Amino acid sequence: MKAARLHGYHEALKLEEVEEPKALGPLDVVVRIGAAGLCRTDLHIQEGQWASRSQVELPYTPGHENAGWIHEIGSAVTNVQRGDTVIVHPFITCGLCPACRRGDDMHCENGSFPGINRDGGFADFLLTSARSVVKLGPGLEPKDIAALADAGLTAIHAVKKAIPVLGAGTRVVVIGAGGLGHIGIQCLKAMTPAEVIVVDPSEKALALAGEMGADQTVRVDGSKHVETVKEMTDGFGAEAIIDFVGEKGAIEDGIAMVRDGGFYYVIGYGENIDIPTIDVISREISFIGNLVGTYADLEELMTLTAQGQVTLHTSTYPLDAINDAMADLDGGRLQGRGILIPAGA
Amino acid sequence: MKAARLHGYHEALKLEEVEEPKALGPLDVVVRIGAAGLCRTDLHIQEGQWASRSQVELPYTPGHENAGWIHEIGSAVTNVQRGDTVIVHPFITCGLCPACRRGDDMHCENGSFPGINRDGGFADFLLTSARSVVKLGPGLEPKDIAALADAGLTAIHAVKKAIPVLGAGTRVVVIGAGGLGHIGIQCLKAMTPAEVIVVDPSEKALALAGEMGADQTVRVDGSKHVETVKEMTDGFGAEAIIDFVGEKGAIEDGIAMVRDGGFYYVIGYGENIDIPTIDVISREISFIGNLVGTYADLEELMTLTAQGQVTLHTSTYPLDAINDAMADLDGGRLQGRGILIPAGA
């Protein structure tokens, strides 16, 4: 099969012929890739930022946002069969450790992450597990939903944690209306009655936020946007901050915009949270970490998508053009989420 | 009446005659002080650290951990009568704002704090509100429970937040077995099935922790104690950290000892939480701020105390000797919590 592989850090990916994976283990599943999302993390992988963290051996195939059709199944697989359309949960989990048994799969003690520390989906086929595939209803196409496998899944996971503090009359500030943010806004509108205020430096992103259902949009501008949000929240700040940025001043802004007693959901990363403990206690504010979501979260997101409550903005490229797509992403020329389509899909 | 008042920062308190407070408002309550706890915050007040924050006008009377007997009640007071023994919740709340209506009194929009920003309990009498007094059962004496009004109330508030993550088989690390910590340990043992591991630099504090019910005690020693706790938790770390220290390395230790997916409860203060957001998300850890507890928390703490599940270690001084008590606290010579007793009590 064809695969786009990384042979050396800071090098372009190489399209080459490699052997097709086989479903040798009883719960193995081989997915014929229909679409694979391109993520800023793929640029970071190419730059070597994940080398020591993932300890992946080169060459290998990136691609961690995958959807397609079941091609081959192991002997013990009962939940899907050849031909089923599926989205692929990004983590391969054991199903037997305490975390898996509680439904908290992302803390599986024995997990692996295709596209990060083993071969991923920038290829014709992907080897994963029966535990990592969600069967899709008839209306959903791989190219329309692949990017929900990671970006969307992270967004819904954070939003679900915030539901208990977002009753009627509360406000939530979404920092960043990009790839994850525009899905987060839709999840918030679908799952809570809170007023959604979106903060972003880009007018274009704010316009998209408005289309996605944001109740208020505020352009980042010095520190005026923080004042504007404080006014919108009667001087108190918002019950919840959902920060999809995590750098370039977002954290200081977020801390200033959260209400005393409120919650700050950390998703974007880059800089540090650096806050005196006296502020944490006297204001009684909390910081909630958020990893990518569970398998059950992905099922819920697929339902919202099938119901039309969540939609993705994408630009498609043939898999052959992956290096162009990566250059476009790096250069800020990529509109919406980049999606790679193998030749035969 | 007699009161110990602060006339200037960095000066000793002055014992002097001042006018007795009156219950003029319909919900006012005057408490005859039976005992008032001495807190490290009282030293910080004397040093002027709270001057700009509380904006209190000198001279005034500190003392925010109070218990005694009802002396006079306003026209609309129905929950207590003259002679009742009470512990005094430290915050005076309005009862009408949204936070009060949800039972979340500490975020009252109209609150005030006797001993911090108005006259407190280092005196014969204290003016507070019907909403701030908890009537005590016959077995409880002011001098035995006064320090629960703030130190104990903060400890139980944090422990109650941790209950949902502390099921059977989980571990909780308590950092600091001092004034708050020794109450926190007792609350944890009474309210959860978790294994309690206590970390402190003092052998004496660890011995007290053992008496209070700690399952394991570990002396702070370079970074070895962190390794020891990791081993005690199968290499994973603990589901919850309850940090009563918040300085001198406690925060770095706490972050190293919390399990991925776990929760860090911030109570002690002094230094900063300073952590890369990539660690917050990739480890999915959360930091939970904790203020002093609600009125309902104080009622629960009084029940645990009446049941003998929580007891306090104290040293008593006459109110006249307050400057000696403060010197003893500052000099590390005070055993347990210092308690001041007015002459007539």
Place this chain on the structure above:
Amino acid sequence: MKAARLHGYHEALKLEEVEEPKALGPLDVVVRIGAAGLCRTDLHIQEGQWASRSQVELPYTPGHENAGWIHEIGSAVTNVQRGDTVIVHPFITCGLCPACRRGDDMHCENGSFPGINRDGGFADFLLTSARSVVKLGPGLEPKDIAALADAGLTAIHAVKKAIPVLGAGTRVVVIGAGGLGHIGIQCLKAMTPAEVIVVDPSEKALALAGEMGADQTVRVDGSKHVETVKEMTDGFGAEAIIDFVGEKGAIEDGIAMVRDGGFYYVIGYGENIDIPTIDVISREISFIGNLVGTYADLEELMTLTAQGQVTLHTSTYPLDAINDAMADLDGGRLQGRGILIPAGA
């Protein structure tokens, strides 16, 4: 002032002159009635069904769904002033008992219920408490929202309890799309991502349900409707049943339509829940009782209404015509909720 009073059971109400109430207590509030909702419970009161339960002494003034303007306030009232538009929470609570302190006002140990066990709002003025009035924003008129004080408040209270079990991809069956049901449907759509299936014998009620946002409507028809709902839920039944009827077969239907592991919210009343415990345990189903909501619930409902997420269908009558309104309600001729307007309002 004018008041419509009940002098004897099974008699018409009498419009008569009575003395205006005064705000004598420090937290008393007198409301000039702008609108009072008419409820089926008012018919039951007239029939004497509540005589022994409420132990009210005749003559008295019914009317427990009230809104209007603040006319007079007691000496300790700080949250409203003369002229403010308010909706009246139906229960007068003490603010000091443990239930009130937790925000669980409906279980106040010292409460009273105007219109049920003391004079209510079928009059020019109503005596209530500062703790029972919610100040309204400029867009809300008494006649448009009065019926939310009881009917709407009960509906939102039940829906809020169901939020944790109504994630994306779940289904909820609403039994009954009448006075409470049509508000419940709107609350469910505003506060959860669940698919809402409405069951009712009336085509007209189902049409209204559809306008209010129901995703599916099913006409009650022998036992076919139960089969239809089972099919709509893949044979499993729904995660939650919200039963606004409680009689005429609703309970048996509801039990048949709830999924194993699911929750049945009881709001309508009339007949018995009668179910073998072996079914309760082997199917692990739960029955959740629901009283009228708290003050905080009413604030949330007012926010949803101000945001346009909840609207009421009403027919107005002058207070003088109250006996006509009651006859219309009894005779099934009243469209939407009946609202009574005093002459001067």
Place this chain on the structure above:
Amino acid sequence: MKAARLHGYHEALKLEEVEEPKALGPLDVVVRIGAAGLCRTDLHIQEGQWASRSQVELPYTPGHENAGWIHEIGSAVTNVQRGDTVIVHPFITCGLCPACRRGDDMHCENGSFPGINRDGGFADFLLTSARSVVKLGPGLEPKDIAALADAGLTAIHAVKKAIPVLGAGTRVVVIGAGGLGHIGIQCLKAMTPAEVIVVDPSEKALALAGEMGADQTVRVDGSKHVETVKEMTDGFGAEAIIDFVGEKGAIEDGIAMVRDGGFYYVIGYGENIDIPTIDVISREISFIGNLVGTYADLEELMTLTAQGQVTLHTSTYPLDAINDAMADLDGGRLQGRGILIPAGA
């Protein structure tokens, strides 16, 4: 191997030679039985009460409370190996359906129940799944813990549901201090700060309850015990009722003893819950169904047992004497839980 099999309803079990089960499927596990608990349900099976419900084909081997040692494992089993001591969760689950993925295994769409609808553990060996075995620490012996696999698991499952309503100062009434009840009492004391009141007709059972940690015991006696409990709870009733009986007046008593706003946990079965909906709503009481617990619940229970917080009272019999054991259970001569031990164990 030897197995005690049921060939006809109302007949004694027959000890006979049958073929040993094999671990043919990839997740199959064969357990060498060390001990199997005898349950009243086994008598009901023999009497044919479960014939239509389980649709099991005779002859078959009952026994659903099993513990022992791993004898053989399938090709994909990674969590246990030959020789490990294990307790067997009673349900075999698929691990792939939505309920399994949320950790809610008991609602697995594809489950089976050894001892109920397929061969169970009254034998030398039992076929189950890798997903149904919990590996035990060195201190735990099969004969000491087998009965926790069902009786104990049901008790801890119900207690865990009650934790959120059982804060300090609350009361819980346990109805029935028998096989499940005496474990439930220990779980309540280990996991909550609530005061535990135990109600039972037998003085002997109440004495055991006291040893297990009950704070108060009340002998069932006409309706006096209900009055006694009301007095113990200040006239209000208890925040929670945990009913391990479900017949012989327990339900009426339980409803009378629960506080308004409280929760009734249904575990024992036999008679009907039959209550007017007007009482359910006006008192806002809830009935919570409880099935046997999840795999994670069983892990928690094993931890409490290893910590010495839960202990079982048992009488052992050789497997050969199973019909004697069943006769003793039926005749009320069996002290504690009956445990059957195969010859070679």
